[in-house]
Amino acid sequence: MLLQIILSGILVGFVYSLVAVGLTLIWGVMDIINFAHGDFLMVSMYTVFWLYTLLRLDPLASLPIAALVTFVLSFLTYKLIIKRVINAPGLTALLATFGLSLFIRNFAQYLWTPNYRFITTSLVTDKKLEMGSVIIGIPQLVAALGSIMMTFLVVWFIKNTKTGRAIQAAAQSRDTAKLMGINTEKIYAVTFGISGACVGVAGALLATFFPIYPESGALYSLLAFVIVALGGFGNIAGALYGGVLIGLSEALGGFFLGTQFKYAIVFLIYLLVLQFRPKGLFGW
Amino acid sequence: MLKVRNLSTGYDGVPVIFDVSFEVREGEMVSIVGSNGAGKTTILKTISGLLKPFSGEIEFLDKRIDRMPAHEIVKLGIAHVPEGRHVFGKMTVRDNLLLGAYTLESDTDIKKVLEEVYEIFPRLKERENQKAETLSGGEQQMLAIARGLMSRPKLLLVDEMSLGLMPILVDKVLDILKEISRRGMTILLVEQKVQEALEMADRGYVLQTGRIVAEGTGKELLESDLVKKAYMGM
Ligand SMILES: Nc1ncnc2c1ncn2[C@@H]1O[C@H](COP(=O)(O)OP(=O)(O)OP(=O)(O)O)[C@@H](O)[C@H]1O
Ligand SMILES: [Mg+2]
Numbered sequence: 001m002l003l004q005i006i007l008s009g010i011l012v013g014f015v016y017s018l019v020a021v022g023l024t025l026i027w028g029v030m031d032i033i034n035f036a037h038g039d040f041l042m043v044s045m046y047t048v049f050w051l052y053t054l055l056r057l058d059p060l061a062s063l064p065i066a067a068l069v070t071f072v073l074s075f076l077t078y079k080l081i082i083k084r085v086i087n088a089p090g091l092t093a094l095l096a097t098f099g100l101s102l103f104i105r106n107f108a109q110y111l112w113t114p115n116y117r118f119i120t121t122s123l124v125t126d127k128k129l130e131m132g133s134v135i136i137g138i139p140q141l142v143a144a145l146g147s148i149m150m151t152f153l154v155v156w157f158i159k160n161t162k163t164g165r166a167i168q169a170a171a172q173s174r175d176t177a178k179l180m181g182i183n184t185e186k187i188y189a190v191t192f193g194i195s196g197a198c199v200g201v202a203g204a205l206l207a208t209f210f211p212i213y214p215e216s217g218a219l220y221s222l223l224a225f226v227i228v229a230l231g232g233f234g235n236i237a238g239a240l241y242g243g244v245l246i247g248l249s250e251a252l253g254g255f256f257l258g259t260q261f262k263y264a265i266v267f268l269i270y271l272l273v274l275q276f277r278p279k280g281l282f283g284w
Numbered sequence: 285m286l287k288v289r290n291l292s293t294g295y296d297g298v299p300v301i302f303d304v305s306f307e308v309r310e311g312e313m314v315s316i317v318g319s320n321g322a323g324k325t326t327i328l329k330t331i332s333g334l335l336k337p338f339s340g341e342i343e344f345l346d347k348r349i350d351r352m353p354a355h356e357i358v359k360l361g362i363a364h365v366p367e368g369r370h371v372f373g374k375m376t377v378r379d380n381l382l383l384g385a386y387t388l389e390s391d392t393d394i395k396k397v398l399e400e401v402y403e404i405f406p407r408l409k410e411r412e413n414q415k416a417e418t419l420s421g422g423e424q425q426m427l428a429i430a431r432g433l434m435s436r437p438k439l440l441l442v443d444e445m446s447l448g449l450m451p452i453l454v455d456k457v458l459d460i461l462k463e464i465s466r467r468g469m470t471i472l473l474v475e476q477k478v479q480e481a482l483e484m485a486d487r488g489y490v491l492q493t494g495r496i497v498a499e500g501t502g503k504e505l506l507e508s509d510l511v512k513k514a515y516m517g518m
Contacts, residue, residue, distance in 0.1 A: 162386070169372055169383050175334050176370040181358030181387035181435060 004134050005255045006248065011136070011144040013247020015202050018147040019220050020227035020239035021154060022198030028234030029171040029191045030086060032093045036077065036101040038221030040070045040196050043104065044203025045212040046112060052119050059122050059207050060142070067200035074196020078189040086188070101221070108214035116211040124208050143205035150201040151240060154194060158236075167191055171234070226270045232280030241282060245269075285310045285470055286331070286362075286439055291340035293330045299338060300326055301494045308439065313461075313471045315481040315502065317515070318491035324474035325367050327491075328441045331472075332364035333357040344439070359387050361438035367447060369428040373417030377408055380416050380427055384434025393436075401430045404460065422453040429460065433469075440464070442473045446480070458484060478515040482506045490514075 023037050044066040051062040081100060085092045119125070127138035158164035169177040170187045177184050199220070210216065227246050231238025246266055253265025273281055286308040294300040301323045308314045318324050329335040331342055333354035342350040349357050363384075372380050381401065385394045402409040405426050411419060416427060425445060432440055445461065446454040454477070462484055465471050475481035482488045482502040490498040490511060498510050505511050 162382075165375070165379055165383055166386065168375055168379075172372050172374060173370055175354075176366060176372070177383075178334060178354035179332060179358065179364045179366060180383045180431075181355045182383075183353070183355045 001133075002255070005251045007134060007136060008140060009248040009251025010244055011140045011247070012251070013244035014144040014147040014151075015206060015243075016220075016223055016227055016247050017240045017243025018151050018198050018202045020224040020231065020243050021151050021236055022195035022202075023224045024228045024231065024234055024236060024239040025154070025158075025191060025198075026195050027228065028236070029167060030082075030188055032082065032086070033097065033225065034077075034192075034195070035094070035097040035221060036104055037195070037199060037224060038217030038219070039101050039104040039108075040074055040217070041199040041203040041206075041220050042108060042212075042214065042217035043073060044070045044200040045207045045210070045216055046108065046117075047200075048204045048207040049117050049119060049212050052122070059119060059204055060124070063146070063201060063204040066204040067197045070196040070200030070203070071193040072196075075189050075193035077196075078192035082192065083185065083188070105214050105218075112214065114214055116213045118211060119208055122208045137209065139209040143202075143209070146205045147202060150198060154198060155236060157194070163187070163190060223266070226266060230270065230273055230281050232282050235280065235282055238280055238282035242280075245281075285345060286472065287341075287343040288327075288331070289341045289343070291327070291330065291342065292338045293326060293335055293340075294338065295326075295335075299494070301330070303340070304491075304494070304496050305340075306489050306496060306499070308470060308472050310470055311468060312486045313465045313473065313484060315485035315488040316472070316474045316491055317476070317478040317481050317488060317505075318474075319476060319515070321493075322491045323494040324476075324491060325443055326494075328364060328366075328443050328472075328474060331357075331441060332362060334364075355387075358435055358437075361436075362441065363432040363435050363437035363439070364441040365428050365432040365443060365445075367443035369421075369424045371416040371419070371424050371427050371431070373415065375416060376413050377416055377419070377427060378412045380431050381408070381434050384431035387435050394434075397434055397436055401433050404433075404463070405430045422449055422457065425449060425453075425457050426460070429457070429464075433464070437469075439470045439472065442471060444475060445473070446475065446477050454480070478511065479506070482511070 019041065023034060026032055026034050047066040047069050048059045048062050051057040051065065052059060077100065081096050082093060085096045124139045124142050129136045129138060129141060158167055166182045166187050169180060169182060170184050174184055223246060227239055227242035231242035249269055250262045250266050254262035289305050291304045292299055292302055316324055330337055333352055337350050341348060344360060344362060381398060385397060388394050407423060408427060408430055419427060445457050458480060473481055482505050485502040488502050488505045489496050490505060498505060498508060
């Protein structure tokens with residue numbers, strides 16, 4: 001039973017990691033926290049849901065489309081909103097993304113009502129993997145594997161491509177990056193886009209086993225923020241480990257203290273870590 | 285090649301450069317010398333587009349560049365080696381150099397220029413896969429210059445090469461700069477080390493609190509009363 005709990009905690013943890021990687025990437029490159037990050041995830045879930053409902057597309061098949069939608073959405077968020085406030089003092093950028101988050105949620109409610117929606121007949125629905133006493137849901141397993149793949153794809157892209165190197169350069173010094181001939185505006189927009197694609201993939205993977213409603217993303221925004229703080233702001237590897245850690249502690253907390261307290265455990269860990277390692281567990 | 289006319293600029297509306305004019309001709313090595321806070325760095329930043337002029341004109345190869353964004357100025361052929369080196373510390377030496385070649389399109393060009401640069405800086409080739417932040421100060425300065433050369437510039441702007449280096453290393457980086465100049469590169473060097481900078485330059489300008497107060501060949505300036513009094517304590 002405990003093994004079961006640990007496994008499912010780790011699996012969902014990898015999805016959290018992917019969401020957090022998207023968030024920490026933006027912070028690492030331009031020191032901005034995107035409060036609408038989780039809402040992009042919700043948009044991805046709805047994208048998948050409507051493609052499923054209207055066109056009978058399986059969520060796994062529409063995953064690339066959802067990722068593209070959130071890439072574009074996030075890219076445009078930079079171009080239309082962030083770009084104007086990125087040099088403004090203090091909390092301006094933060095408040096702008098907060099406003100965007102509220103807008104997206106309310107707009108989703110207006111368009112699609114607050115009702116819970118479910119995808120009930122996908123390729124992975126209700127499938128299970130049984131190994132002795134341990135049972136793993138295929139949707140969760142696929143979500144974890146998909147998230148791991150996307151996370152490594154993003155890391156590979158940043159490490160090994162020309163655009164990726166430019167992203168790293170812009171993260172370390174904006175002016176010096178410009179002196180290399182890098183159009184930092186473009187790189188910032190692309191970074192936002194990649195961040196959006198991360199939650200797009202995560203949302204599509206979650207859509208097969210989570211309810212879809214306008215507030216779906218709220219929890220993810222919050223958890224991703226906690227994970228980013230734990231892993232060290234801007235630290236991609238930290239986000240990866242942090243996600244798994246939070247997935248685990250949520251599962252174990254739920255098991256030992258009851259599901260209603262599982263997030264209490266998560267935030268307790270968060271507060272403790274901030275007390276003793278304010279730069280995050282991995283951020284030295 | 286580069287013409288700066290009546291340039292005034294500064295930060296947040298506060299001017300620090302007043303009505304400065306100078307030029308750099310093809311193949312020359314020109315030095316702008318001046319003490320702490322004279323405005324040397326500010327001038328270079330304005331040429332490379334990091335700062336915008338309040339007034340005046342900057343022309344490069346007969347094109348106005350004073351309203352262009354920095355990344356397009358690089359494409360025209362100006363490379364700026366910034367003060368304090370500013371290498372990308374978390375990245376390898378090789379990745380730093382590849383970033384220098386960001387504006388080059390073809391992979392064969394990039395490979396070729398990388399080989400050329402490694403030939404001038406064999407030390408960097410040895411350290412290719414090392415993170416830039418683990419290099420010594422002198423090596424980082426070499427890397428900053430090498431990175432500047434990677435874009436195949438027509439004009440190299442070099443800010444305070446000697447900053448924070450031991451005298452023996454200063455001579456070494458200055459020798460390298462001379463070698464690059466001998467190979468035909470046009471160079472604009474700004475320096476606090478007045479003597480060294482004027483000795484190696486074809487021509488020079490003396491900058492005091494944002495104004496050019498003297499100009500001439502390196503030799504003329506070194507022999508002038510102004511330079512002797514103000515910078516050599518004679
Ligand atoms: N980012 C900035 N914001 C406001 N003022 C600045 C900024 N950078 C430089 N200044 C001011 O502009 C003036 C010229 O500075 P600049 O850095 O160009 O001098 P410099 O000749 O390069 O000096 P050094 O030899 O110390 O490098 C100084 O008075 C400085 O205080
Ligand atoms: Mg300076």
